[in-house]
Amino acid sequence: MLFRREVLEGIAEGRINRVFRVWAEPPVRAGSTQRTWAGIIVIDSVTSVTPEEITEDDAHHSGFKNREALLTALSKSTKQGGYHRVMLHLGGPDPKSELADNADLTDQELADLKTALDTIDTRSRRAPWTRDVLHLIEEHPGLRAQELAEHLNRDKLPFKADVRRLKALGLTESLETGYHLSPRGKTLMKYLRSQYE
Numbered sequence: 001m002l003f004r005r006e007v008l009e010g011i012a013e014g015r016i017n018r019v020f021r022v023w024a025e026p027p028v029r030a031g032s033t034q035r036t037w038a039g040i041i042v043i044d045s046v047t048s049v050t051p052e053e054i055t056e057d058d059a060h061h062s063g064f065k066n067r068e069a070l071l072t073a074l075s076k077s078t079k080q081g082g083y084h085r086v087m088l089h090l091g092g093p094d095p096k097s098e099l100a101d102n103a104d105l106t107d108q109e110l111a112d113l114k115t116a117l118d119t120i121d122t123r124s125r126r127a128p129w130t131r132d133v134l135h136l137i138e139e140h141p142g143l144r145a146q147e148l149a150e151h152l153n154r155d156k157l158p159f160k161a162d163v164r165r166l167k168a169l170g171l172t173e174s175l176e177t178g179y180h181l182s183p184r185g186k187t188l189m190k191y192l193r194s195q196y197e
Contacts, residue, residue, distance in 0.1 A: 005176055011041065012039065023084050042088060044089060100171070103183035104187075
């Protein structure tokens with residue numbers, strides 16, 4: 001489930017506690033969670049509603065000025081299905097985000113990260129790629145995945161899968177468009193460059 005930046009900000013600040021979607025079949029259910037840059041979003045309930053059941057209170061707590069604005073937005077959806085009210089809250093910070101924010105790394109931690117990259121490269125079915133992808137993201141923060149992949153003559157989906165592996169190590173972070181190096185990733189890149197000086 002995708003969230004606009006302003007919605008995530010509203011959830012993080014406690015102003016927004018529900019969103020509305022047009023779905024034939026809800027892809028989320030009560031109790032499920034979703035990682036976002038704002039933290040872990042927890043789904044409290046998913047309810048099918050008619051337009052008449054959507055209230056002014058719903059509008060205000062989903063980030064809209066009024067009920068009319070919310071209904072207008074829903075009517076413009078290109079998806080087929082009925083309206084659904086999704087109640088949610090911020091469950092806490094994403095552990096991976098906390099990892100990514102940690103730039104105060106010991107020499108041993110940096111050496112371990114270098115070893116992790118070496119292992120990924122060694123097991124790769126193609127040429128080593130981890131440093132190339134990290135350097136590309138460092139040089140082009142916010143560039144779309146498709147364009148980043150083209151820089152390396154790669155297909156987008158396999159490229160995004162590789163970036164997810166780097167993200168799991170806390171080295172990259174997703175933006176609304178593209179990626180950038182996390183504080184942890186920037187520290188590692190400085191360390192890797194120092195190895196060749």
